[in-house]
Amino acid sequence: MNNDLDAHNQPLAIKATGLVKRFGKHRAVDGIDLAIPQGTVYGFLGPNGAGKTTTMKMLATLLKPDEGSAQIMGHDLLKEPDAVRTCVSLTGQFASVDEDLNGIENLILIARLMGYPSRSAKKRAAELLDAFGLQDAAKRQVKKYSGGMRRRLDIAASMIVRPDLLFLDEPTTGLDPRSRNQIWDIVRALVTTGTTVLLTTQYLDEADQLADRIAVIDHGKIIAEGTSGELKASVGSGVLHVRLLDPSTRAQAQQLLSDALKTKVRLSSDSATLSAQLTGTKAASKALAALDANQIDVSEFSLGQPSLDEVFLTLTGKPAENETQKEGAKS
Amino acid sequence: MSEEQNMAKMRAALVEQVRPPRPNGIATSLTFAWRALLKIKYVPEQLLDVTFFPVMFTLMFTYLFGGALAGSTSEYLQFLIPGILVQTVIFTTVYTGVSLNDDVSKGTFDRFRSLPIWSPSPLVGALIADAVRYTIASIIVIVLGLILGFRPTGSILEIVASIVLVLIFAFSLSWIFTVIGLILQTSKAVMGISMTFLFPVTFASNIFVDPATMPGWLRAAVNANPVSMLTTAIRGLMGGRAAVAEIIWVLIASAVLILIFSPATMYLYRNKR
Structure with missing residues (x-):
């Protein structure tokens, strides 16, 4: 070849x-x-x-x-x-x-079409059902x-x-x-x-x-x-979400995070949470340490991967459109 | 069982076995026919069209119209049974298009089309399975006819030949419905369009009445209708005097249908999005 x-x-x-x-x-x-x-x-x-x-x-x-x-x-x-x-x-x-058809009949069908003789088709079908954890559903x-x-x-x-x-x-x-x-x-x-x-x-x-x-x-x-x-x-390593124990500390937290991460910190609609786009994961631990050093208690934080939307936002400058209509029309 | 064991088992199942030799087109078509027949096991109501309908039509026409059309029901039976055989089998061909449409819309055919097999085999296989259904329908009509008092004068051989002729024509006609099944979006639409086509084609024929009383233009159309030729051929065979000209015309019509509609079907099938 x-x-x-x-x-x-x-x-x-x-x-x-x-x-x-x-x-x-x-x-x-x-x-x-x-x-x-x-x-x-x-x-x-x-x-x-x-x-x-x-x-x-x-x-x-x-x-x-x-x-x-x-x-x-x-x-x-x-x-x-x-x-x-x-x-x-x-x-x-x-x-x-x-x-x-049931599970095993489906596999026998393909096996026969690939040229397996009847008996080996059954054997091959059973073997694959077993390997894929479907042996109990063979006759369903x-x-x-x-x-x-x-x-x-x-x-x-x-x-x-x-x-x-x-x-x-x-x-x-x-x-x-x-x-x-x-x-x-x-x-x-x-x-x-x-x-x-x-x-x-x-x-x-x-x-x-x-x-x-x-x-x-x-x-x-x-x-x-x-x-x-x-x-x-190319899109940054994700988003840091922080939820504070006391909502009244949010303004201060926003300032601290923004200083530590050197990026814009967004306030979420929930009065106790804020989030920021990250360039690296190391900065995140520094930012959390800064909050701790200033006695701001964090009830919850998470490091989210950039979503498909964020990838698209960065690459195309606009969010991903879900063009379901076009997809539907061509199937 | 642990994760590792699972993975090992899966790898073992995936690691190359000897690839079997490639099967020929006949073998793959028969495999598809097996698939279609298996479905009857799960959806037995799909046999309704070949069992219930012929019985209903035969009884309805014999007892509602038979007396008026032919003087007596027993006389009408001799005329009707060959025709109802043709009509039953022809109506059954619609389901070929309907089930093809179902397959295509469910994505099952995407896999079939990507397999290294003789590409018409899914269609040919479906048609072979349909031939089994047509045979069931034919036997039901004839047996019911015999019970009601139909007495064919042809030999067993001639009766078998008449069933074979109906099957040949039905197989050829099916290709029209595979085309319709591949063009239209839903199986309901396939059903609707196909029936709209079949009703005039079967009723504007000599299945139910002798065209002698029809206006001249209609009589000409009815006599040129391949369904009429088929019906005349079947009446001839069952009556023990084979109408050779009609048989030849039916075979020619079948060949023409296949020559036009099977390449069209294959074109649509290969290029289906």
Whole structure:
């Protein structure tokens, strides 16, 4: 296989140049370039309607790009779609399992389609259900699964034959924290086996936890790209929230924090709390120490990660728009 | 079980097994047919359209209109049963489009379309499963007819041939509904549009009445209707005197339907957003 190499001579899982997809006049994807090394996790971060799913669908051969070209695991996306399909797998945003069938039937279906003979298909399906903690739900209709179980089954279906490249479209949207952690563990286990993962997410936290590199996408364009560390450095390391025991000390606290952090301190609507954008976490402990030294009692404080909104605010100068209408119109 | 053990188990399940050889198009189509038939197990009411409706239509037409149309109900039965067979199976084809639309809107087809398989196989598989439903419907109509007093003079072979002919035509006609199913947004819309098309096509035929009493222009249209040709062909086969010309016309009509609508279906399927 003649794989493209990146700057460090790593073979690339995806190399894309100038991908464009138009829906009518709307440019859903507007010139996206990618170079994703094999064996890594790559995150698309952006609000609804930014073009994440559309880009993913093009890379998975489900949509034809209007412009641009791409190589997936060394295969040309446009000229060899079938070769591309043999090395990728897609877990879509809306569960791509069959709700009417039960868990094991869903996996047997995919196993048969991948060429497993009847008996080994059953064996493989049972093995994956077990590995994904779904063995007790094998005979239950997927309709009755929880969101997290459905997601796990969906990913298990993608793993019948482990793909070289897995597309995960918003794998944890709408899941509770425990299910979300389970999905994260699955992705981590997967990467150790050599599969490259491309995932889309609306949560900076998720991209931070999983992705080696992140592309921030807005209006069909990549507006920032880098490791999560690089992105955070560009937006500051987060927000310090402080709640005071005595609201009457807030004015003094605001002055002290502002001196210690050398930044603007905002007063919240709650009369006892204030918050400030941080450039580094060290400053936060100094600021809290300053409050303590002045006998201002803090009932609660937290160091929040910058949210997607803050990333967008910094990168684009405007908050992330949730273009749900556009997203709805194209599905 | 500890976290580590869980992770180890998962890694073991993920680590490469031998990839099985790629299955051919027939195997994958049959797998999709298996999927469609499995659904009957969970949603048995989807068989209502092939069981309840033919029984209702046969009884209604025989006893409400039979006497008026043909002098007696038993005489009308001999005329009606081949026609009701055609009508039942043709109405059943609508569900092909409805269930395809459901699949597409739920995202299940996104996965199928990204699999390394012969790409028409999800559609062909669904049509094979539908053929099973059409066969059930055909058998119900004929058995009910026999109970009510329908006495075909054709041989068993000719009756089987007539069912096969109906199946061929239904399979070809289904491709119209797959096109409709892929174009429209909701399965309700698919149902509505398809029925709006099917009612005139089946009633403006010789299924229920002999077109001899119709005005000339309508009679011409009715006689040119492939549904009329199919009905005449089936009446011929069941009556033991095969209408060869009609059979050939039905086969030609089927081929034309497939040639036009199956590429259209595949185009829409591949380019579906």
